[in-house]
Amino acid sequence: MSLLRKKRIFYILLLFTVVLGVFALRMAWIQADSAFRAATVGGKTINELAVRQREESIELDPGRGRFIDRNGLPLTGRMAxxxxxxxxxxxxxxxxxxxxxxSLGVSPxxxxxxxxxxxxxxxxxxxxxxxxxxxxxxxxxxxxxxxxxxxxxxxRYDPGKRGNQWLGYVAQRPDVIRRLRRDQPRAPLPMTLQVGAAGLEKTFDRYLRGIGGVRAAFTVDGQKRPLDGLGTRINAKNSRYYPLQIKTTVDEGLQRDIEQLAAGMNVQEGAVVVLDAANGDIVAMVSLPFYDPRHVNPKQPDWANNAVKAAVPGSIFKTVIAAAALEEHVSSPHETFHCSGHYGKYGLSCWKEGGHGTITLEEGYSRSCNVVFAALGERLGPARIAETASKLGLARQVGWQTARFLDGDDFKQLDQEEAGAVFNDMSKADGGVLAQTAIGQRDVLVSPLQAANLVVTLLHQGQVTAPRLVSEIRFKDGSLLAEFPVQAAPSSVGQISPRIADTLLSWMRQVVTEGTGRSLNRAKWPLAGKSGTAQVLIDGVKKNHQWFIGYGPIDHPKYTVAVLVQNRPAGSAHQAAELFRKTMDLLAARGS
Incomplete structure (x- = not known):
């Protein structure tokens, strides 16, 4: 056999040996990996799992992100x-x-x-x-x-019922978890995980879920006897970034004070909204009846946030009609009207028996004359009324929102916010509809948030702001994740003129000094505002929605406030005006 042939055979054998060796190593690796996988579940070894089976554990903290108020006080997740x-x-x-x-207060x-x-x-x-x-x-x-x-x-929440429905609540939502598992297969979430079901807990849920909680584990043997030397172990996922911290614009102290004030006055249904006059931020938002975030029945109405729910506004809507009349030059402040107590054509009457007599538009606003505004409503027509309402932030959502946020999706801070309405069908707005609309009845619906923001709009010379409830999100280490800058919420049809905004603000002052709000002259601050009483029918019984909106102090406005007291007996004392005054007194006493 030649030398060349021997070398060829040698190289073939060598190659065959290498292939067999690689094959053997591959088989050994597969067997070892299979054995390892068989000895682990979910990334934990059999030994680890055996220990865990002998652990009695409890969750101390779910690891969900926390809310704080504008001063850094905790709103959720208090530790004790x-x-x-x-x-x-x-x-x-x-x-x-x-x-x-x-020590525990029980018998041995x-x-x-x-x-x-x-x-x-x-x-x-x-x-x-x-x-x-x-x-x-x-x-x-x-x-x-x-x-x-x-x-x-x-x-997660303090004990007892509160009026901060804007915060919301968490609950087990298997439907939500199934959807999240489908959208995020690499990060499966337990079906028992509590997620946001309403309020900020819901709108910010994606940023609150965190990466895992803290558990305490007590190790025992198979007979439930403690194992010496092991004691209690604390298991937690350490991260410099999570859980996140969300800073709200709310003053928790003021929020609680107003809740106690409303409860002390025995207000059953309604809302109080306090906005920062400088930027429209929500400083307090109280909804009645109160709710318990730990025990929410979604079928019951008490968990709903009445501050963002639309209600019949009554005479506070005359602010819109006055703005439209002046803007469209269909009337002037000193035009005179005659109020006999009845409007005539549509069976509409004025609240004052016998009427106001001869009265100017300016006086008609401060004294809330129905006849004056019914006449203006017919003059204006539906298009002008609807446009002016939009210019003032009504009949649309005004809460802070953006088309693109961190993940590129549309984002709204406020849950449950309703747009309200002016007309259900403008094509059917005849004279009777216009007269009723002009005094804030018929199809008109306004939320307390919109009402308070309307006053901010006037103070900002006609520019509508977008009220914020959250100002920023920060990581656990304090570094900034996202900011929510103050923003406007302009109407597609423009805004009212600064001159008219100033005129309406001065008329609000006359409401207090000469008109239907004279009881507010006892307040600690000089105030301005507009009252309203809307007639509603509840289960066949006539009731009233009582409103008061305004601002203070008049020289350097710091806050606007809207108060709604719903479903009051017809003819009862105007509880909304009293609650407005006492809320402003709280603000004055705080020296803010």
Whole structure:
């Protein structure tokens, strides 16, 4: 055999050996990987899982982002030291148990019975479902017992009912989780995860979910006996960025004060909105009746935010008619009208029995004469009224929104905001419809937020602002993720002139000094505003929606306020004007 042939055979054998070697290594790798995968579940080894099976764990903090008020005070996720009992086979006894029972306010027998029946960790309650909260000093004085831990426990919401429906609530929403799993298959979310169901919790939910929470794990053996040396472990995902912190424009102290004020006045239904006159920010937004974010029944109306729900406005809508009449030159401030108490053609009457007699448009506004404004409504026609309403931010959503946010989607801060209306069908707006529309009845619907923002628009010389409820989002380390700059919400048909805006503001002052708002002269600040009473029919019974909108102090306006008290008995005292005055007094007392 030649040397050349021998070399060829050698190289063929060598190549064959290399191929076999690679094949063997590949098979070994596959077997090893298969064995590893068989020994792990969800990225955790069998040993780790075995340990976890012997752990009794409880979630201390879901890791959801938090809301704060404009001053940095927490609105959600307050931490408190709470006693937590873990299931153990042998419940401690003796003096230590007696001391613990005394600290928890129960008998030793009751404590022992509760502990012995546990099947999962138990946060000791103060009352009902509310966890007992201890100071750090109180926590340090509790006896040390196996199965007892005092740990920082996060409560999403404070106990009790509130009027801050704009905050919303979280709930388990399997439908939402299924959709998120479909859209984000690489980041599966547990079906038990609580997501935003209303309010800011809903509109900002995508930024609040975080990356995981904090759990406390107490390790026991198969007989539920604590394992020596292991104790309680805290498991948390550390991140410098999450959870996020969302800063609102709300003053939590003022919000609570107004809630207490409205409750003390026994206001049953309605809303109070306070806006910063400088930029239109929402400083307080109270909705009645109050709701409990921990126990929400979506089928009940109390969780709805009445501050952004549209209602019949009554005479506060005369501000729009006055602006339209002056803007379109169909009347002048000193034109005279005769009010006999009845308008005549449509059976419409003035609220003042016997009428106002001869009265100017300027006086008609301050005294809220129905006859004057019914006549103006017929002169103006539907198109002019609708256009002026839009110029003043009505019949459309005005809350802060943008066509493109962080992820490129349309984004609105306010949940449940309604646009309201002026006419349901302009083509059918005959003289009777126009007369009723001009006094804020018929099809007209305005939300308290829009009403307060209308006053801000006048103070801004006719430019409509977009009220914010959130100003910024920050990472856990304090670095800025996103800002929500103050923005305008202009109408497609333009804006009213600064001259007319100033005229209407001066007429609002006359409402207080000479007209239907004279009771406000007792206020701590000099105020200006407009009252309104709308007639509504509730289950066949005549009721009134009472309104008052305005601003103060008049020399250097700091706030605009809109108050709506709904479904008051016909002929009852004007509760809205009183609540407006007391709200302004709160603002004056704060020295803001």
């Amino acid at each position: 030291w709470s006693p937590i009992l873990f299931p153990v086979k042998d419940v401690p006894d003796g003096e230590a148990l007696n001391k613990l029972a005394a 027998a009751e404590l022992r019975s509760t502990w012995a029946e546990l099947r999962k960790p138990y946060v000791w309650p103060k009352e009902g479902e509310e966890p007992l909260q201890l100071t750090e000093a109180e926590a340090s004085r509790l006896p040390r017992l196996e199965g007892l831990e005092v740990l920082p426990y996060a409560m």
